[in-house]
Amino acid sequence: MHIVDAEGCYLIDANGKRYLDFSSQLMCSNLGHKNQVVIDSIKKQAEDLAYAMPGYATNARAELSKLLLEVLPKGINKFFFTTSGTDANEAAFKIARMYTGKTKIISRYRSYHGSTSSSIAATGDPRRWPMEPRGKAQGVIFAPEAHCYKCPLKHSYPDCGLACADYIEHMIRNESDVAAVLVEPIVGTNGVIVPPKGYMQKLRKICDENGVLLIADEVMAGWGRTGEWFAMDLWGVTPDILTTAKGITSAYVPLGLCATSEKIGDFFQDNYFAHGHTYEAHPMTLLPAVATINEMKRLKLVERAKELEPFVHEKLVALKAKHPSIGEIRGHGLFWAVDLVKNQKTKEPFNTYADKISGKALLVDQIAGKCLAEGMTIQAWVSHFVIAPPLIVTKEEIEWGINLLDKWLHLADEQCMPTEEPASTSVTSDA
Template identity: 85%
Template sequence: MTPNETMTQSSATELTSEEVVRITRETNYGTWRFQKGWNPLHIVDSEGCYIIDANGKRYLDFSAQLMCMNLGHKNQAVIDSIAKQAQDLAYALPGYTTTARAELSKLLLEVLPKGLNKFFFTTSGTDANEAAFKIARMYTGKTKIIARYRSYHGSTAGSIAATGDPRRWSMEPRGKGPGIIFGPEVHCYKCPIKHTYPECGIACADYLEHMIRNESDVAAVLVEPIVGTNGVIVPPPEYMPKLRRICDETGVLLIADEVMSGWGRSGEWFAMNLWDVTPDILCTAKGITSAYVPLGLCATSEKIGDFFQDHYFAHGHTYEAHPMTLLPAVATIQEMRRLGLVERTRKLGPFVEEKLNTLKSKHPSIGDVRGKGLFWAVDLVKNQKTKEPFNTYADKVSSKALVVDQIAAKTLADGVIMQAWVSHFVIAPPLIITEEEIERGIDTLDKHLHIADEQCVTN
């Protein structure tokens, strides 16, 4: 068959947008949802902070897809790096090394919190967390991981077991793996242990210490420095240094899950830098390549790295350090530096905060706004005084329509995509976003919040 005949055959079998949606719906699983009623948007193009559907409609990507496309869409340097690596070397087994592997490792030493200098590359954040659990257990000789209830760490067997939010429930009892125990999250707006900051003295950290001292066999404490999907919860400034001291005093490792909060999202390269705290293990993904290719990272301290000089490192997989994922990460770091995105995000943070607080003052349905840099949540409540949410996770796994989903559908129709989860919105646009685009996104949300306002209890 000649090239022209191949092109003709390809054109003849080109799918319509309706066929693309139908085939996807009929043959694929939609994640974290009922399959009935799934009608995925057919995306065909993208540029900067926008994605474009099959009808040519442009949407402001106000949550960077899944809080991951920090460079925005179609960054040419990252695209070129993918093409270059494909031409040079598409794959090498993990026991070999590549130039991209060395280049990325060198850059990671420059941008990660100081003291993290031994790396294991994965293909996702959930894989990075799985690696962290195994490394912590091998290093300490202990088993238990203390996680927090309001958390999400991934969907594979170990990481879903360590996930505090109810996405774990459908996997239980087997899904709650051995050696995982849960403590309270730090959430000053709605404290799970009914304390008030700052008079509490960071009681939620004290609670974790109490758990460590009254449980045997604790290997590590696992935290999202800024809780991601479950509400962009930022701890008070005393929390992370106190938790670091507790872990040091009790001989327990501190694992930071920066899958979402890393790579400039908080206005620092990594959120742990907000408190000048270095974890023993840091896991990340998403923004490491701006999600252009799937890459995760598990970074450990020097003392952990030294341990495995004379102890067997019992972990690995086929795609570890896959060269096609590594060179795009090099390009991503270089582009973030060239564009000054960490500094830019830090500067835009107060602008977003001001706009969201103005929004809160207008709408009785907004209970709280919180965040750092370009990582924010707008929390909806039925009653500002009682802080009762419109919906809970039980509603999400039923057929009940969520208030946030109703509003998100309206913003989508107006050309703004933002992630909604149970009772809040996650606002986390690409770090290249302009002030004008931020205003457009917030103004669109403002326009449709009447849906929630009309259902509020105001007495």
């Protein structure tokens, strides 16, 4: 599809056809398209100072740093600027290992952390598989995800006592060299998986008691998407290191951020920081981030995502009630997943990771293709859809998008296996 223009919540192809951008491209265009304030900031920075090496201070760097102190979780105040989320994670791993003197990173199976060497090694999903055994060589080990709907430990919350967190503690105590635990606070591409109440607080406590750092990958969940500036704010938990990208500039220019506590930052006042690159803190990427944050504040988009959450929740609950192919809906703010299953009781999906890797035609892709033909783009991954429109979206646009999905879900319903007894409505939205 040849895209030639975009404005607001819509993409426009070479034939002039408009498409509702129902997943903010790759869950990154939070401000929507063609925001003039951000566009003007790009022009201004190009005219003022197109480039300065990372060793120099710039006005854009100072201005952005001040704003970050206002919106990041309190206590996160040392910044290393990158050009993407995967670069931010690469920096986080190096920082964690240099700071602790340890090697191993615990990640989770339902995760994605980027495509470069260490980031893909820390990715739990099958995009890592072609790189094996490189991941093992890079000192990454994997824990079960906090996914109550399909618990990998076959437990039931809350009776389990958060066994998925306890398992991570068991790993730490049986590994000699753990530097950090890496989590997406709300898992992104792999299902918008919301952890149960108490999980993040317990994980913070486990890390503190065992001298392990907690890294929060907020590349996708950050920047107002969940109704808070950052998903970790939902639980009042501050990580030791926070990585982010995407919404920091609403993807108008490529920028990532690796931010740490002052304690970690101070360590490198007296110890060599063995990391860096030519485009770190590139001024052309920093001023658009300033504009993006200011626009989010002006338009009250974080508050807007929180205000729209009940509306989206209501519409998705109604959608699930109509379609036996929907196993669960889950999310926060304007960040939701619709999970498809053959059978609501057994929770068997229509497709698996193996199908994705093999190139088999996936049911979710067929449905997404029907939606595309009628003027909507939506991200489909293995067995679920990600609903994450720009934060400027209207209720009418949300309703139109969900109605279009409703229209084509019969393709899944027709392939459902009979359920012997009605399944209870399964919805995850309360952190």
